[in-house]
Amino acid sequence: MTSAGAYVPRPGAAPLPRMIAAQAVLETKMLLRNGEQLLLTVIIPTLLLALFSTVDIVDTGEGKAVDFLAPGILALAVMSTAFTGQAIATGFERRYGVLKRLASSPLPRWGLMTAKSASVLVVEVLQVILVTVIALALGWSPQGNPFAVLLLLVLGTAAFSGLGLLMAGTLKAEATLAAANLVFLLLLVGGGVVVPLDKFPEAAQGVLGLLPIAALSDGLRDVLQHGAAMPWGDLGILAGWSVVGLAAAGRFFRWE
Numbered sequence: 639m640t641s642a643g644a645y646v647p648r649p650g651a652a653p654l655p656r657m658i659a660a661q662a663v664l665e666t667k668m669l670l671r672n673g674e675q676l677l678l679t680v681i682i683p684t685l686l687l688a689l690f691s692t693v694d695i696v697d698t699g700e701g702k703a704v705d706f707l708a709p710g711i712l713a714l715a716v717m718s719t720a721f722t723g724q725a726i727a728t729g730f731e732r733r734y735g736v737l738k739r740l741a742s743s744p745l746p747r748w749g750l751m752t753a754k755s756a757s758v759l760v761v762e763v764l765q766v767i768l769v770t771v772i773a774l775a776l777g778w779s780p781q782g783n784p785f786a787v788l789l790l791l792v793l794g795t796a797a798f799s800g801l802g803l804l805m806a807g808t809l810k811a812e813a814t815l816a817a818a819n820l821v822f823l824l825l826l827v828g829g830g831v832v833v834p835l836d837k838f839p840e841a842a843q844g845v846l847g848l849l850p851i852a853a854l855s856d857g858l859r860d861v862l863q864h865g866a867a868m869p870w871g872d873l874g875i876l877a878g879w880s881v882v883g884l885a886a887a888g889r890f891f892r893w894e
Contacts, residue, residue: 657745658753665757669723678718678822679765684772687711690832691776699834701863708773708780709858710831715765716791717851720758721798722822728754728806729814737893747893755799762795782861786868790861793876794854800883801850807891830855850879 652660669675690696691704698706731737741747773780806814827833828842829851835843846852857872 658749661753662756665754666760669757669761675723678722683711683715687772696833702777704773704776704778705863708778709862710855711769712858713851713854714831715769716762716794717798719761720795721802722818724758725802725806725818726815729811733811741893780862781865783867786861790854790857793880797850797876797879797883800887803887804883825851848875850876
């Protein structure tokens with residue numbers, strides 16, 4: 639403020655952490671307000687959990703069905719947000735020029751991606767809480783190492799985020815919409831989410847077990863259902879997908 643009492647303009651960008659936080663809040667609000675996103679991230683996982691836990695449709699082996707299903711539904715929730723939802727939203731932002739405009743703002747491109755990742759994590763936390771509450775109400779008895787569960791969820795998020803951004807940054811928006819939903823359905827059926835992998839032909843089990851959704855489902859199941867300390871094999875698969883997906887997204891993502 640000057641001696642004459644007039645305010646002096648101070649043009650310039652806000653501090654980087656504040657810009658990232660503001661963009662993350664905006665991204666989270668857009669995710670939660672989108673009806674299709676809510677269908678993928680909330681309604682479908684919770685309906686599947688309630689249906690297959692209470693109706694004897696799929697043979698889940700010994701023990702309560704919910705003990706088998708809850709870890710798979712947690713994996714599905716991660717995939718629906720980090721992969722399907724993020725790919726579709728980012729693909730249409732790219733088509734309509736939103737990403738191009740944001741890329742020319744004071745917020746750097748890596749800051750924008752950090753904000754998107756933060757919004758995905760916020761939505762996933764809400765999903766995990768919701769699925770856990772419903773599963774507990776259905777009689778779920780989780781066990782195992784919480785740190786192992788957290789590590790699996792983080793690596794699963796990184797793997798699916800990389801693949802989602804790769805798809806959104808290389809395909810047209812309409813193709814991304816179709817491909818992301820198709821992949822979601824295929825991995826829901828063949829990724830060990832609600833149908834055990836040992837129900838598939840033996841020749842296919844080895845291939846399906848290398849998918850990120852299968853690694854995440856099996857890893858969470860090993861910990862939460864069987865009390866495994868640290869499922870290193872599944873963690874290794876997820877780490878591999880994370881490195882490949884994020885590196886490919888960084889290399890081939892097109893902002894226009």
